[in-house]
Amino acid sequence: MFDDLPPDLERLHTLRVWHAMWVRRIDTKIAAIVKRQAEEDHGRRNRPRPPEWIVELGIGARKPPLQVHAGDCYMAGQRRRPIDRDEARRLITSGLKACTHCRPDVQLRIID
Incomplete structure (x- = not known):
């Protein structure tokens, strides 16, 4: 099972840190997009009506x-x-x- 991973502990820790860094970056990007979409939806719902x-x-x-x-x-x-x-x-x-x-x-x- 998982034969493609390095056999030593030092490289496994390095891989774990690297992947954790990428997961944080991805989570940060997801949070930013969710926030932007919520702001756009709020803006669309609360846009003032044009004057008659x-x-x-x-x-x-x-x-x-x-x-x-x-x-x-x-x-x-x-x-x-x-x-x-x-x-x-x-x-x-x-x-x-x-x-x-x-x-x-x-x-x-x-x-x-």
Whole structure:
């Protein structure tokens, strides 16, 4: 049985230490992966919902509003802030441009 192992005690101890080192490394890697997956699952479960409506903002100190978008619109720029339904309706009815891709004016049932 186990004829391929060295016959002397010194080399057997060396092999045992070497394998124990690898088992520790493997266990450390397993623990890191389990922790990362738990953090990802926690992040997925606790991710905040996207806003229902957003307003795209311009450049400058005042950052004037440029366009109203649905919260999940892919055409909204990087400068934006969430707004509620009433503010979205107010902005569109006061003349602010509605996005032509997500059509918030249609979703909000605003007729020209």
